[in-house]
Structure formats: C-alpha cells, structure tokens
Amino acid sequence: MEGIVTMYQDFMKKADPRIADYPLMQSPFLVMGILLGYVYFVLSLGPRLMANRKPFNLKKFMVLYNFFLVGLSLYIVYEFLMAGWLTGYTWRCDPVDFSQDPKALRMVKVAWLFVFSKFIELTDTVIFVLRKKNEQVTFLHLFHHSVLPWSWWWGAKFGPGGMGSFHAMINSMVHVVMYFYYGLSAAGPAFQKYLWWKKHITAIQLVQFVIVSLHISQYYFMPSCQYQFPIFIHLIWIYGTIFFILFSNFWYQSYTKGKRLPRVAQQAAQHNGSSVHENGTVTNGKVKAN
Template sequence: MNSTEDWFFQIPPTDPKTRHLPLLGSHWPITTIIALYLIFVLKLGPKFMENRKPYNLKYVLSAYNIFQVIYNSILFGCSIYYLFISPRYNMRCMTSLAFDHQDKNIERGLCYAYFINKIIDLLDTVFFVLRKSYKQITLLHVYHHVLMTYPIYWGMQFYGFGGQYSTLGYLNTGVHAVMYFYYFISARYPELKGSIWWKKYITKLQLLQFILLFIQPIYVLSYSPGCKVPFFLHMLQLVVSASMIALFGKFYYLAYVRARPQKSLKQE
C-alpha cells in the first residue's frame, strides 16, 4: 500500500486469536451461511411453502424470543459495564485494546458472542417463511440482517475485536432485547398484539441508535483528529448508519405516520 492507502485503511496486525475461533478461520463458512440464507428466504423457502399451510410455530417462537431476550440482555449488560461503569475505552477515541491487555479476552468474547448472535438472528426470516409471513420479508429486513452479519466477519478479520466499530453491537443488543421481548409477547399472547402501545418506540430506538452511530465518527474526527481508529471505519460507519436511518425512517413514516387502519406494516 502507498501512504494514502495506509492512512485510509490503517490495517493493524492480525489478532492471533481470530483464526482459532469457529467460523472465523475462513470466509467460506459465513459466506455459505449468508448465501444459503438468501437463497432460502428469497427463492427456495417460498417455493417449498407454496402448497403448504403456514406452520404453527407459537411455542418455538416463544422459546426463541425469550432466548434472544436473555442473550441480548446479557451482552448489553456486559457492554454497559465495560463502557460506562468500569470503562476500558476512551469515548473520544475507541481503539481496540492491546493484545496483552488484561481484559482483551473479554473484549474478544463480547465481539464474538455478538457475531454468533447475528447468525442466530437469521432465523427470524426463516420463521417468517415457514409462517408464510412474506410481507415481513422486506428490503429493510433482509438488508439489515445481512449487513449485521457479513461485514462483522470481515471487520474482525481485518481490524480484530472491539474498538469503535463494536459500538454498533453494544447499542444494538439493548434495542434487540426490547424488540425480542415484544416478539415474545406477540407470539405467546397474540390477543394482546394490537394493544401493545409501545411497539412504535422500538423503531424509534432503532433510529436513535443509528443516529448516535452516525454522530460518533463525526465527533471523533472533529475533536480527536489524532485518533488511530482507521479512517475507513469512520466512513463505513457513516455510510451504514445513513442507510439504516433512511430505511428505518421510511419504515416509521409508512407504518406510523402515513399508515391507514386497514394497511399496517410489520416491525422489522
């Protein structure tokens, strides 16, 4: 690389632990998972269900959603502890912990657990297909799930674990804990679904997290110009956050601002 590329990408030494964890040793496992996911939810799944009745997954979904609530709540609690209660990062410049830092394995564990959770999240769409809830398989839904899985793998490969880009995961686990709690109530007690008044605030939380993530790199670039977080990650975070703000903003507008009683859109 030339000096400009070095400044833009600033790829650090590879974390020696990266290739020893399941699914991180090669790009083929996660690439295969994403490819099979897209093929199933966009083509094979609907074809398989074409002449079948929707599956009744009430109890499966109840168990799945409560698992997600617990999983995301634990990750969110750990993240809050290491971000604010006993902080390991400088919020003005969130670089990854050094390889020999005493809490490096905790940082690795949190990031890896989040990555695994994003793979598990792909089941959301599989369940939509099996229930023939095709209106929920929107561009926002599929884009969100793929974007929250595949790039994370490459981020860990090139930039290791933790640091500024992991903030996305730290915020996202809190939002998802609330979201899956709503899903749990909806699946377990469908008669209450229409009376859950706080449903729209889940989308507001989604929007808020991406607005904060959009502001973060601007803040760092403005007030900590010497920060060693790669410029490429700043730009990537800005682009991803902006796209999510646009998509979730459109969803919120259609679902809650311009929505008609007979035509409601489903929460992501």
C-alpha cells in the same frame, strides 16, 4: 490467480490472532456461504417448498426464541460494558487493545458473540418463510440480515473492540427491547393489551442511528485519533445514515400513512370511521436495525 491467493493470504495475516479459533472466524468464505444460502432459501427455495403446504404453527418456538434473544442481548450489553465501555473507555477515541490483558480478551469474546448472534437472528426470516409471511421479507429486512453480518464479521476479525464496537453495544440494547416485544406478541391474544408501544420500537431504532452517528462522527473532528481502522468508522457512519433514511421511510409508511398502527389505535380508528385496516396480528421479527 496465484498472485490473488498470495495477496489474500498476506491480507488475512493482519487479522487479530486472538479471535482466530472462535467458531465461524477461520475464513470469510464460510460465512459468505451461510449468508448466500440464507438469501437463496428466503427468496427462492423456502417459498417453493412452502407453496403447497400449510403454514407452520411456531408460536411456542417463537416465544422461546425471542426471549432467548432478549437474554443473549442483555448478556452482550453487559459484557461490552465490563470489557471497556464502563471500565476504561473514554467514549471518544478508543483504539483497539490488542494485548493479552483480561479486559482486552473479554472484549474479543463479546465482539465474537455479537457477530455470532447475528447468525442466530437469521432465524427471524426463516420463521417468516415457514409461516408463509413472505410479505415481511422486505428489502430493509433482508439487507440488514445478510449484508451487516458480513460487515461485522470483518470488524471482529480485524478490530474487536475500540470505538468501532460502540454501535454493536447500542444495537444490542435496542434488541433487548425489540425481542421482548416480539416475545410478548408471539405469546398470544392475552398479551395484546401490553403491545401499545409497537410504534415506539421504530422510534428507538431511529434514535439508535442518531446516537451511533454522533459518536462515530467525533472521529472527523479530532485533531488526532489512534483508532487503527478508519475504514470501519466510515462504514459505520454510512450504514447509520442509510438505515436512518430507510427506517424513516418505514415510519412514514407504517404510522404516518397508518399501515401498521397498533391494534388499540387501529380499533379506535375503525370506531371513528377511519378507512385504516389491519389484520390484527403481530408477528415475530419485523423490520429492525444493526
């Protein structure tokens, strides 16, 4: 046991000291506890607590929550661009800058902020549970919210920046669009006519995985690349492939088979005698990416 502890301590010494004092970044056991508690609440405790209760009316909170995440995601995108992606990165083999340069420190800050935002987004699923929308807690949703924050924590802890941060920036761009849609959908029936583009959110997510995979795949064709953490490259490529498959299946089930057509399309289908039916409501935080 002492040997395992020593190995762990030696391993953690390789982490980036610049991010050590940021909230949640002191120990992986803290975030592990948060994520395990999240899974337990979503799959067990929450549904049991809500079993004999009426669903909470969280419409006003959902509007504020979603538009807050729109603003936060926009800020994260801007910071990624200013910390490197528009101020010196080549968009090819970009190593992590471990110096005390202001731009390097800015990248550390936004890498942490991105990770922290993923813990804020756990609220998506809590909303499902409190509104008794447990059918929304799919494998894809739970996997995204529980496993990926754990991976991103390690990325920020050891390599905040460089080419491994590209997917985080793209993911934040997608979340601007996604949470804007959710904010409108939570605002009430008056905004339903503006939600015809529901289907395109999934399309944007699929494009995201293609762009991220193409960018990260450059690594495998470069004669040399000084990026310090090849393991992150492999994980990003694997995650991109897995999520492309999962979201492609989501697209097929939702739109090709007609289970989640937008309301306008659904009404047209009903008018034409189609058997496709929806309950006509749009809820916050449906399945989304990384």
